Amino acid sequence: MSQATSRTIRIATRKSLLALWQAEYVKQQLQHHHPDIAVELVPLKSKGDKILDVPLAKVGGKGLFVKELEQAMLDGSADIAVHSMKDVPMEFPEGLGLPVICEREDPRDAFVSNRYTTIDDMPAGSVVGTSSLRRQCQVLASRPDLHVKFLRGNVQTRLQKLDNGDYDGIILASAGLIRLELEARIASHLTPEQSLPAGGQGAVGIECRTDDTELQALLAPLHHPATAERVQAERAMNRRLEGGCQVPIACYAEHVDEGLWLRGLVGSVDGTSILFDEIRGPVAEAEAMGVQLAERLLAAGADRILAEVYGREVQ
Numbered sequence: 407m408s409q410a411t412s413r414t415i416r417i418a419t420r421k422s423l424l425a426l427w428q429a430e431y432v433k434q435q436l437q438h439h440h441p442d443i444a445v446e447l448v449p450l451k452s453k454g455d456k457i458l459d460v461p462l463a464k465v466g467g468k469g470l471f472v473k474e475l476e477q478a479m480l481d482g483s484a485d486i487a488v489h490s491m492k493d494v495p496m497e498f499p500e501g502l503g504l505p506v507i508c509e510r511e512d513p514r515d516a517f518v519s520n521r522y523t524t525i526d527d528m529p530a531g532s533v534v535g536t537s538s539l540r541r542q543c544q545v546l547a548s549r550p551d552l553h554v555k556f557l558r559g560n561v562q563t564r565l566q567k568l569d570n571g572d573y574d575g576i577i578l579a580s581a582g583l584i585r586l587e588l589e590a591r592i593a594s595h596l597t598p599e600q601s602l603p604a605g606g607q608g609a610v611g612i613e614c615r616t617d618d619t620e621l622q623a624l625l626a627p628l629h630h631p632a633t634a635e636r637v638q639a640e641r642a643m644n645r646r647l648e649g650g651c652q653v654p655i656a657c658y659a660e661h662v663d664e665g666l667w668l669r670g671l672v673g674s675v676d677g678t679s680i681l682f683d684e685i686r687g688p689v690a691e692a693e694a695m696g697v698q699l700a701e702r703l704l705a706a707g708a709d710r711i712l713a714e715v716y717g718r719e720v721q
């Protein structure tokens with residue numbers, strides 16, 4: 407359904423192939439719903455893309471991947487920014503909000519290897535590549551005999567490093583691989599029991615200025631309420647724990663029996679201590695469920711585990 411407006415929507419995006427794919431996806435969705443509207447991509451470089459030689463947990467600062475995009479919307483050089491919900495900070499700058507969350511892609515982590523089908527197939531001492539403390543913690547919890555080795559860079563870079571023989575297997579988000587038509591590289595998916603996903607993993611959100619109501623009306627058809635409900639519960643837990651995707655925190659919500667089932671996990675980097683808890687409740691209480699689950703985890707000792715992670719030299 408098109409509206410009588412001649413405006414152009416400019417999408418600020420990072421330049422990685424995955425970011426460009428996601429921006430292009432939103433562009434196509436917008437053009438599908440509003441054939442008369444022009445949509446352009448505005449590629450920008452983010453701090454998270456510039457600093458590639460240190461673990462993200464050490465680069466510091468929240469919103470490593472979003473700051474430049476937000477600046478573009480605030481200074482009027484772009485209208486919207488498309489984000490992986492996993493990388494979006496909990497709080498938005500004054501004047502910006504995230505009114506739209508699109509339908510979720512596969513939220514699971516994926517094991518990619520040229521030698522083994524599953525992590526369980528790997529012999530003791532095998533080298534697993536990931537720089538996500540959440541993935542490291544969970545893989546070491548079940549396989550303390552494996553060796554986790556630092557791996558950063560965009561999806562293509564990580565696959566290249568695997569193919570170079572630097573790792574026996576690596577762990578990536580299934581969603582990124584699927585979007586880039588690299589699904590064939592997935593040796594096996596990790597179940598939520600094996601590797602509970604990061605909050606928001608697999609979902610894409612759209613940020614824009616809160617005062618642009620005309621724009622928000624144009625974006626509305628891209629909103630997927632079922633995804634938004636799940637991500638709301640997951641982000642509420644993250645927010646209460648003050649965590650993002652750079653700490654060993656996992657949270658994952660699913661719809662069950664007309665309500666939500668939220669699972670959360672906080673662990674030590676070496677996987678030796680893991681706290682897990684879960685909560686079920688009505689969809690209308692998504693936010694409260696996230697807060698409650700976080701508080702239960704904190705009461706069980708998550709605060710001590712996280713303090714240790716933040717104070718530690720991350721290698």
Ligand SMILES: NCc1[nH]cc(CCC(=O)O)c1CC(=O)O
Nearest residue numbers: 490492578579581582607608609
């Ligand atoms: N942290 C980087 C990042 N942010 C979003 C994705 C994948 C796509 C998604 O979760 O929507 C990835 C790559 C990865 O974790 O393998």
